[in-house]
Amino acid sequence: MSEWAPKRFWTSADTQATEQGFGIVLDGRPVRTPAKALLNVPSRAVAVKIAAEFEAQKDRIDPRTMPFTRTANAAIDKVAVQHADVADMLADYGDSDLLCYRADAPEDLVARQAEVWDPLLDWAGQALNARLATRVGVMHAPQDPGAVSELRRRVHALDAFELAAFHDLVAISGSLVIGFAAKASVKPIEDLWTASRIDEIWQQEQWGEDEEAAEMAEHKKAAFLHANEFLRLLNEHSSV
Incomplete structure (x- = not known):
């Protein structure tokens, strides 16, 4: 049935x-x-x-x-009525941003992370006034409170529609910096998606592709690209 x-x-x-x-x-x-x-x-x-x-x-x-319909519904029915909570949840990524947690080996992965992630952190330091520090390993280490506070202020400044799309950019990538980089069109969105997948891509190169994981990644990528397009089109206010 x-x-x-x-x-x-x-x-x-x-x-x-x-x-x-x-x-x-x-x-x-x-x-x-x-x-x-x-x-x-x-x-x-x-x-x-x-x-x-x-x-x-x-x-x-x-x-x-109907992804645009779903995102608009979420902005109106959910985000607008709990804006502060959603903003706080996303702002918390600033203290545990994916781009800050680095491998200590092998050299190829270490170099690849630095090559792709360091410029994004440099951009955040300059454009967002939020310099985040890197650390080796996955154990949490707090970031500079001033940088985290500035990122939090910027997240709270987003309206409900922006925040609904921004949520997926950040939650899917694991990076508040990538979310802001997408919003500012710092790099092509495909490049930012790849930046968020460096660890997974490296693992795939070593051990081969897992079909189920690849399918899940494609679903996430589609949602990531949609969120970026929704955010971009919000800036087109033309009435014609």
């Missing part, structure tokens, strides 16, 4: 300017989130993506094919 899925009930999906930004309408009726709030987003570009997801649905609705 196939799983139950709601049927498509609309003929057309479109965007509509609202006082809060841009909404999505199905046959002229505004779309609401699962918590019954109006689905309004601050960017027309994001609204167009959401409307396209609704338009692309066939007889049955498949939420798995």
Whole structure:
């Protein structure tokens, strides 16, 4: 027996300017989130993506094919109502950032981590005023409180929609610095994804690819790239 899925009930999906930004309408009726709030987003570009997801649905609705809708719903129903908690959770990555924990061997891995991760930490020190220190091994060692505080301030300054996308960039990569680097378009997003996978890529080179792990990595990559696109399109506020 196939799983139950709601049927498509609309003929057309479109965007509509609202006082809060841009909404999505199905046959002229505004779309609401699962918590019954109006689905309004601050960017027309994001609204167009959401409307396209609704338009692309066939007889049955498949939420798995609607990432922009899911992220917008999460921003409105979850992040907006617990903004401080979500921001604190992500800001905590600043004290345990992936880029700071280095291997002591083999030389190839040590060199690869330094080559890719050091420039990102240098950028954070200059652009974010948050110099994080490296350490060898995986045991936690606290970072400079001033740097952690500055990163926390920057995370809390993000609005609910930014924070919803930023959450996936940071949680998937394990790095607050990578999240901010993606937001600032410091490097191509594919390069930042690879930077977050240095250890896994090295292990794969030594021992071969694990099919299940590779499939999981592809799912994570898709979510990472989507989060970056959502964040990028939030900056497109054009009403035309």
